[in-house]
Amino acid sequence: MAASPQNPAASAPRRKVSRHRGEGQWAQGHFTPLNGNEQLKKDDDGLNVRTRIETVYSQRGFASIDPNDLRGRMRWWGLYTQRKPGIDGGKTAVLEPEELDDEYFMLRVRIDGGRLTTRQLRVIGEISQEFARGTADITDRQNIQLHWIRIEDVPEIWRRLEEVGLSTTEACGDTPRVILGSPVAGIAEDEIIDGTPAVEEIHRRVVGNPLYSNLPRKFKSAISGSPLLDVAHEINDVAFVGVEHPEHGPGFDLWVGGGLSTNPKIGVRLGAWVPLAEVADVYEGVISIFRDHGYRRLRNRARLKFLVADWGAEKFRQVLEDEYLRRKLVDGPAPAQPVRRWRDHVGVHRQRDGRFYVGFAPRVGRVDGTTLAKIADVAEAHGSARVRTTVEQKMIVLDVEQEQVESLSSALESLGLTVSPSTFRRGTMACTGIEFCKLAIVETKARGSSLIDELERRLPEFDEPLTINLNGCPNACARIQVADIGLKGQLVLDDDGNQVEGYQVHLGGALGLEAGFGRKVRGLKVTSEELPDYIERVLRRYLAERADGERFAVWAARASAEDLS
Template sequence: MAATPQKPAAATPRRKVSRHRGEGQWAVGHHTPLNGNEQFKKDDDGLNVRTRIETIYSKRGFDSIDPNDLRGRMRWWGLYTQRRPGIDGGKTAILEPEELDDEYFMLRVRIDGGALTTRQLRVIGEISQEFARGTADITDRQNVQYHWIRIEDVPEIWNRLEGVGLSTVTACGDTPRVMIGSPVAGIAADEIIDATPALEEMKRRVLNNPAYSNLPRKFKTAISGSPVLDVVHEINDVAFVGVVHPEHGPGFDVWVGGGLSTNPKLGVRLGAWVSIDDVPDVYEGVLSIFRDYGYRRLRTRARLKFLVADWGAEKFRQVLEDEYLKRKLVDGPAPEQPSQQWRDHIGVHRQNDGRFYVGFAPRVGRVDGATITKIADLAEAHGSGRVRTTVEQKMIVLDVEEDKVASLVEGLEALDLTARPSSFRRGTMACTGIEFCKLAIVETKQRGSQLIDELERRLPDFDEPLTINLNGCPNACARIQVADIGLKGQLVVNSEGEQVEGYQVHLGGALGLEAGFGRKVRGLKVTSDELPDYIERVLKRFEAEREDGERFATWAARASEEALS
């Protein structure tokens, strides 16, 4: 299963695997690179760029970097060039890559399952302060991202991260990205099954493995044994969701083919139950299908979701069983509807061992190295050696004795990290935005933080669960299509006829077993300055019109366009 398919000595008969022809699928003999990305991956494995970074680029500087490494293979080690300061959003799609590139990098630290020791967290904070001008954003995939990284400093950063068991390997690129997991795995009192052993074995098999270092595009994974469905499983390439089989007991339901970006699709169930021991095999099988059958001709169609859409769940499961697992999977039940409206683990909760965990909310994932170091200190001072990051850009301190909870909560509040956030602080996320991202059109992080403050001031009594997701471009890194209020950054024309930063609005998206994409109101675009007024107006209308117990997403689906405008 793990071996990369050998190129055939001669042409082999093509098998029709979809309605599309010539998609660059290795498994049907299409090995000729069909675009520049496929060519540079064929020329040299992205994993190999580390040696050049350590021996050449870090010593000779930015100008020595080969372009195919700079804008390609370096992603295999978590490195993207960041946006050159002063370039406005109107030029994002116009300028060439070398015109957008700054001589500094974003560096992504992968944190599989969001699991960190306080020692690891402290090292992350120290690196931030020494090498990244204090930056250390928490992402919605449980990672940490630095900015302002110099190529000269990368080997030392790797040395420090790896010294405490962390890595940046395949944090970006056409690779198996970070494996997100329940942030309360192994400690939650209501957990169906602890997925940690499976996640660790999945990492062992695929990280740094050349058999999986040349995929058609990125590959996103989620696994959780929590009944609250806390890993956005519907929008991952593969996801394992905790369920109880009536005969076989606790295990996982398998989902494939989810993803957002400009062509969003929700994942589909294979209808298969797998034990925790079988999860790594099934994971490798799905990953191998993507490698072998994934579309490589057009980058816009190279995600697994397009193959799943063409094949359907039944055929996908058949190929998985017959060609990769060599055995049939057990049919199994779907997960149950979560009983909780919030699934982010914010607040104080009792663990299965009688101790407590405390979830708290930074502002839109933006923290700094000094604060991260203080979180590590605070956790240790309250008897904890473990923290977790979440898929909502939040954090959790684990293993706190009951008599120390109040003091920890107070200490976090002093750092502006509240365990008792408003709905707006709790539910607002933002992507990197134009400050650093070369794809962005508008600013997001500061706008999101200001929006939280303004909505708290205007609607102090609003306490319904609500997600507000801000994205700087159409690519949906902040999951705009599945937010209650999703805001897609674009340039809009204001009342004076000027082109300014603004957003297209998506309303009523949701995840969970009632997952769906948000509704777009025809012609509705809001300038950044108008954003607080618009959201206040819509939320007041929601409060006036909602039925008893009705969620915002449900109301938004039935509300008139006038009510949503």
């Protein structure tokens, strides 16, 4: 593929210097680091820090860690320092990093495609119990995060994970992050094409490869052949979406340049159809464009979405074909809109082989190590050796015989994991929040869980599909802009003029069905205490005013500011 990170412009012809001459693009010949992050990566590849963790830091303790490794390169191995307890949200943007750092880590276990064996899940559960004070969060990128990790324990944790085929390699950092995949790939009755071979081949070629370990910023990807569009493809840097080509049969539609955070953008179609056998080649082409042409001057403009916005789809496809693939891609159709409005696979569903998969809903993705191990036990007791995580912070047990479905569902229910959740439990997600995250301003996990209880009590008959996403800061890890009700954490003033935890409200965002960002009503902010009252009020107005069959997002787009307040 394209050139190495040491001199990436060598394989690509010089392009005419544009107005982005100062953006630090390698393909323009600009190799001098323009910020501290780029200098850090040039000084030493993040992948190299593993040796220091194993031979120095784990032996000498937290105080021995070089700051550039601690707050930089260790992310290449899934490690972030977590927030020191007791620091309120008003201090988040004020304190220096070393003042926010606790001497413990969040460790992210990389789970490409959300695919786990019961043995792997049990090992994660055991690691959680032994090394992470029982913590475990299922993320909206199909990973599992652990907390309270000591540097002294990291080598042993890696040994146990790798013994069962798992890793934390490039789970964070300016790297190719986890590859999202349909959790029902290869088994769903309605699947267009199974993307599993592509996920595996990309992982083999790319993860841990120094050619791709120094990117301008994180690189997020998704592959799914499900007609439910179940991997949030619209907000990934690159995505491959299952389609049926009228001449060539099943393959993938290619999307690039999606992303959220403080400058959200929906990805764009390149109009290209990609056969399964060529997905890994195209992926390498796209990530190489990002490496070589991506903006490295400012961190807040370094994601691929900014390059795509400046170039446009036509130019991006041309550069991909002419300079990286060295061949033309086949034109293809857009994916169809999904028929079902839920895309999380919760409930009982028939597989193509006549067996069933059973999806269930942990509260806002929060479980614990004991529960993970028990899920593995329950699945095996009902004849399954495979589980999956989803991009909605849910889980699925695969390969269940029909006569075992009811018993499995009851066993999961006894663990507090319902197969038939309320709308509010099914549709509420939350990021890590101020409990552990150094960027957060407000609490999210406990707030989301209590919100579920309140809404179930107040609106027991509400059964319309609805997503409520809580985020602890503006960075949108919980996808607030594309939720029916998105809640961005910030400090607000209560009725007495006191500064308290609260949320800016986004209303009517969506993915899959007419994808778009939520509406912000001027001045609409609510305190954490007011949140249940506010959501109840808005949902009752929606029920009273909606047209027949009208989704919440559609109603919110046309409702008056008064109705949304």
